[in-house]
Amino acid sequence: MNNIKLGVRALIKTKKGLIMVEHNEKKNGKIFIFPGGGIDPGENIFQTAERELKEVFLSLIKTGLEINLPVGFGDPFPHLLFSPKRMKEAYENDDLLNGKIIGGCSVSIDSMYVAQDGTVLLCPYLPIYCGNVKKQLVKDIWLNSNTYQMARSIRGYLEGKCGHCNLKYACGGCRANAYYETGSICGEDTGCWRDT
Numbered sequence: 001m002n003n004i005k006l007g008v009r010a011l012i013k014t015k016k017g018l019i020m021v022e023h024n025e026k027k028n029g030k031i032f033i034f035p036g037g038g039i040d041p042g043e044n045i046f047q048t049a050e051r052e053l054k055e056v057f058l059s060l061i062k063t064g065l066e067i068n069l070p071v072g073f074g075d076p077f078p079h080l081l082f083s084p085k086r087m088k089e090a091y092e093n094d095d096l097l098n099g100k101i102i103g104g105c106s107v108s109i110d111s112m113y114v115a116q117d118g119t120v121l122l123c124p125y126l127p128i129y130c131g132n133v134k135k136q137l138v139k140d141i142w143l144n145s146n147t148y149q150m151a152r153s154i155r156g157y158l159e160g161k162c163g164h165c166n167l168k169y170a171c172g173g174c175r176a177n178a179y180y181e182t183g184s185i186c187g188e189d190t191g192c193w194r195d196t
């Protein structure tokens with residue numbers, strides 16, 4: 001009985017589906033499993049799930065730094081919530097509260113969503129047409145799309161809670177969620193991670 005170790009696996013539901021991680025098993029080789037692991041002494045199941053998820057996001061950020069490839073997230077919170085360095089920057093550097101973006105949704109900052117037919121959308125959840133890579137150069141869409149230019153400056157026009165938030169340039173909320181919940185792309189993100 002003493003050899004039994006309890007573990008936790010988290011079912012994290014995103015707008016794209018459930019998050020799974022790759023795992024190498026001696027017996028079965030490479031498989032995909034829900035993120036999780038063994039419960040450490042003194043932890044409850046929620047603390048274990050949070051620690052394990054944090055490890056997944058941190059390893060993505062760390063791998064990106066090692067291969068000099070910036071890792072962006074479509075969701076606004078991972079960089080802040082799971083990177084102590086970013087969180088420290090967000091709270092301590094006044095410049096970051098005045099327009100310098102250090103985290104949050106990466107659309108138009110360091111990522112572009114291209115659908116299978118070449119259509120470039122602002123985001124899979126906010127399908128505003130931005131161009132088509134089969135008809136235009138990626139560089140032209142990136143530099144000249146009015147929608148992309150609007151998205152890069154949107155944090156200066158946020159409303160409600162996000163508009164007043166001291167982390168708006170480090171987070172900025174999910175603009176798709178804000179649109180569907182408030183009717184405005186600049187509205188507040190009612191799914192704010194700080195409230196959870």
Ligand code: SF4
Nearest residue numbers: 162165171172173192
């Ligand atoms: S209110 Fe919440 S979702 Fe909006 S910018 Fe601040 S931390 Fe992000």
